[in-house]
Amino acid sequence: MVLMLLFRNLALILGIFALLGQPALAATQPWEKLTPVQQQALSPLSKEWNTLSDDQQQRFLGLAKRYPHLTPLQKQRLHDRLERWSKLTPQQRKRAREKYQAFSKVPPETREQVKQMVRQQEAGITPASGVPPAAPAP
Numbered sequence: 001m002v003l004m005l006l007f008r009n010l011a012l013i014l015g016i017f018a019l020l021g022q023p024a025l026a027a028t029q030p031w032e033k034l035t036p037v038q039q040q041a042l043s044p045l046s047k048e049w050n051t052l053s054d055d056q057q058q059r060f061l062g063l064a065k066r067y068p069h070l071t072p073l074q075k076q077r078l079h080d081r082l083e084r085w086s087k088l089t090p091q092q093r094k095r096a097r098e099k100y101q102a103f104s105k106v107p108p109e110t111r112e113q114v115k116q117m118v119r120q121q122e123a124g125i126t127p128a129s130g131v132p133p134a135a136p137a138p
Helices: 001-020 034-041 055-069 072-086 090-104 107-122
Strands: none
Touching: 001 034, 001 090
8 A cells, every 4th residue: 555655656746747847938927927827727836836946937837838738637637736746845845856766767667567556546446456446335
């Protein structure tokens, strides 16, 4: 169970770090100066936006630029991930970055297997059987 939680966190962090790894695309701005599209894309970060470093803001603005082209499901997934990220303490974020760096050193085939296990767990499918668990009796 602990291993599955670790893998779930790694999957979340992989997504966020992929976004954070993008080059800077725009000048740093206070939240109030962001466009409505940028504010919509980055809404989970609204409370802490003005406290983020210039580099972090720049990377998130790059993400916001791609936001209009995402599907509704991708937009929801992004917001969920940003929401979880925004709730982490600085120490938890540091640990997440360390886990991401360690996970990036794992061979691609193994990473795919881990991602698949996480997807199955999130979908409620038991990896051993490949079927969803039975609903509990009322």
